[in-house]
Every structure is written in structure tokens, then in C-alpha cells.
Amino acid sequence: MVSTTRADVWTSSVRLYKSRSVASAECRAGHVRINGAKAKPAQPVSVGDRVEALTDAGLRTAIVKKIIVKRVGATVAAECFDDLTPPPLPREETPVMPRRDRGAGRPTKRDRRALDRLRKR
Numbered sequence: 586m587v588s589t590t591r592a593d594v595w596t597s598s599v600r601l602y603k604s605r606s607v608a609s610a611e612c613r614a615g616h617v618r619i620n621g622a623k624a625k626p627a628q629p630v631s632v633g634d635r636v637e638a639l640t641d642a643g644l645r646t647a648i649v650k651k652i653i654v655k656r657v658g659a660t661v662a663a664e665c666f667d668d669l670t671p672p673p674l675p676r677e678e679t680p681v682m683p684r685r686d687r688g689a690g691r692p693t694k695r696d697r698r699a700l701d702r703l704r705k706r
Contacts, residue, residue, distance in 0.1 A: 587652050589629035592617060592636075598653045599662045601638045601645055611638065636666070645670045 590598075593608040596617060602608040611617055612626040616639040619628060630636065634649045647666040656662075683703070685692065692700065 587654060589631045590652050590654050591626060592619060592624045592628045592630050593626040594654055595630045595649070595652065596636065596638055598656050599647070599665050600656070600659060601636075601640060601647070643670075643673065
């Protein structure tokens with residue numbers, strides 16, 4: 586059994602990043618931290634380490650439970666780390682502006698007045 590592996594290999598294997606090349610690029614850019622320090626792609630990751638990765642979905646925080654070196658299924662990958670990432674905040678609903686159907690032509694005077702009433706509220 587492997588006791589350590591590279592940071593880029595582990596983050597891509599547990600599906601924090603889509604591929605190893607993306608994981609390497611993110612490590613080089615300083616978006617991956619291991620135990621609070623910026624990680625290079627070849628930095629070793631071992632059981633018990635705290636890995637923080639900035640992804641498209643936001644900051645992901647994980648505690649390493651198991652070392653894997655190959656990309657595995659999502660259910661197996663989820664067993665390899667404890668996810669400490671807080672749940673995302675609920676989205677605020679934004680009002681949707683009404684749109685005219687495509688090809689409906691210019692708005693009439695009555696339509697423009699209705700639009701003006703909507704915008705002034």
C-alpha cells in the first residue's frame with residue numbers, strides 16, 4: 586500500500602479537479618494548499634493531511650483518509666477523504682424582465698407605456 590502520493594495525482598484521483606493536467610496547473614498557480622502551505626504538484630500527500638483546493642465550485646476543504654493514485658469511481662473517491670466544505674449559500678431570486686417574442690416587431694405605444702410602468706416600480 587502506498588503511504589504518500591503527489592498532490593496533483595491525489596487531487597485529480599479524488600475528483601477535486603477534472604484531470605491531472607488541470608490539477609498540476611492549479612498547484613503551480615497556488616490554488617492548492619496542504620496543511621496551510623501552498624503545494625507544488627510533486628509535494629507528497631499523506632493520510633491525515635488537510636487539502637484546500639480552489640475549484641470552479643469554490644474553496645473545497647478535505648482531510649485525506651486514504652491514498653489513491655488512480656482515478657476511480659465517484660463513490661470510491663468519496664470514501665478517500667472527509668469533505669469539510671461548508672454547504673453553498675442559497676441563491677437569491679432575481680426578478681426576471683419580461684421579453685418580447687422574437688420577430689414581434691417594435692413595441693406599440695401601449696406596450697411602451699406598460700414597460701415604463703414596470704420599470705418605474
